[in-house]
Amino acid sequence: MPTTLNIALIQSNLYWEDPVKNRKMFEEKIDTIPGHVDLIVLPEMFTTGFTMKPQNIAQSEADATVEWMRRMAQQYNVAMVGSIIFQENGKFFNRLYFVSPEGAPEIYNKKHTFTLAGEDKVYEAGKEKLIFEYKGFRICPMICYDLRFPVWSRNTEDYDVLIYVANWPKKRVNAWDTLLKARAIENMAYCIGVNRIGTDGVDFEYTGHSAVYDVLGEPLAYSEAEEILYATLDNENIEKTRKKLRFLEDRDSFNLIG
Template sequence: MEENSLHVAIIQADLVWENPNQNRENFTKKIEEITQDVDLIVLPEMFTSGFTMTPEHIAETEEGETIIWMKKMAFQKNAAIVGSVAIKDNSDYYNRLFFVHTNGLIDTYDKKHTFTLAGEDKVYKRGNSKVIVNYKGFKIQPLICYDLRFPVWSRIAEEDYDVLIYVANWPKIRVHAWNTLLQARAIENMSYCIGVNRVGLDANNYEYSGHSAVYDALGKKLSTIQPNFEGVEVIVLNKKHIDDVRSKLRFLDDKDSFSLE
C-alpha cells in the first residue's frame, strides 16, 4: 500500500438482536471475505447486540470474548478494527468504542452524548473525554452515533485530527440528518469523515437503512456503498489531500476559539 495512505474497509451489516456469538460469527465471515489489503476496518455501533437498552443480558468486560475476537481479527487481517460494544465496567454500563490496533493495543472512547430519546442516558454512563488515535501517520477521532448532532464536540480546536469516524445505529426515519451532518462535519473540520451505520430491523421494529459513507475534506462523497443492503467497501484516504486542502484554503486559521467545560 502506498505511503501516507489509509485503506479503510467500511462494513454495513444487519445485526442479530442481543446475540453476540452470532454477530461475531457474521462479522468474521465478512472480514475474512475482504480480499484487498486494508489498514482499518470500521464496524457499526453496538455491533454485537444492536442498540439495546437491556445491557445486563449481553454486556461484557474489556477482557470478554468480543475484545478477544477483535484482537484476533486485527492480527489475522493486519488491520486495526473499530466499533462500539455494550460494556460493564465495575457496576456501570457504557457504550464504549474500541480501536484495536494490529499489535493488540487498544484505545477506547465512551459515548458522550447518550441518546435521551431512547433512554440511553438512564442505562449507560456517559463519557466525558475525547480520544485522538495516532495510526499509520493519521490522527483519527472516533465518535458514536448521537455525537454527530453536536458539532462542538467534534470541532477541531486545540487538538487536531485528519479523520473523523462515527459508528452508528441511526434509524431510517432520520437518515436525512445523518447524510447532511456527516458531510457538514467533513467540510467544517476540513477532514475526512467516515460514518458506518447498520441496516435491517431491530427487536423494537426500528428500521435502519445504512447510508454508510466516506467524505473528503471538501465534503465530496468518496463511497458508493448502497443503502438498505449489507455491504463492504474499501476507500483509500490520502494524507496529502488533507495537507493540500488545509494549506491552500486555510479556513481553520479563522476558526473560533472556545473551551469545553
C-alpha cells in the same frame, strides 16, 4: 511514512442481543476483505444492536468481543473500530474500541447518550475525546448521537479523520446524511459514517447510508445495501487542501468545560 489509508466499512444487519452470532457473521465478512485494507470500521453496538437492556448481555461476552477484535487484527494485519456494551464498576458504557495488530486497545465512551431512547438512563456518558494515530493519520472516533453536536467534534486537535459508528434509524436518516457531510466540511477532515441496515429487536428500521466524505464534503463512498464499502484516504490531499484554503486557521478558540 504512509500517505494513504485504505479503509473498509462493513454495513450489515445485526442479530439482536446475540454476540456469538454477530462475531461469527462479521468474521465471515472480514475474511472477504482484501489484504491491502488498513482499517475496518464496524457499526455501533455491533454485537447486539442498539439495546436498552444491557443486563441481557453477559460481561463475559464483552471480554470475548475485545479478544475477538484483537485476534482479527492480528490474523488479518488490520486495525478495527466499533462499539460494544461494556460494564465497568457497576456501570454500563456504550464503548468504542480501536484495536490494532500491535499495542493495547484504545477506548472512547459515547459522550452524548441518546435521551430519546432512554440511553442516558441506562448507560454512563463519557467525558473525554479520543484521538489515536495510525499509519500516519490522526483519527477521532465518535458514536452515533455525537454527530448532532458540532462543538464536541470540532477539530481543535488537527485530526485528519472523523469516524462515526452508528445505529441511525431510517426515519431520521436525512439528518445523518446532512450532518456527516457538514462535519467533513467544517473540520476539513475526512468523515466516515458506518450505519447498520435491517430491523432491530424493537422494530426500528435501518437503511444504512454509510458513507465517506473528503475534506471538502465530496462523497468517496455511499451505500444503502448490505455490503462492504471501500475508500482510500490521502494525507497529501488533506495537507494540500488545508494549505490552499486555510479555513481551520480562522476557527474560533474555545475550551470545553464540564
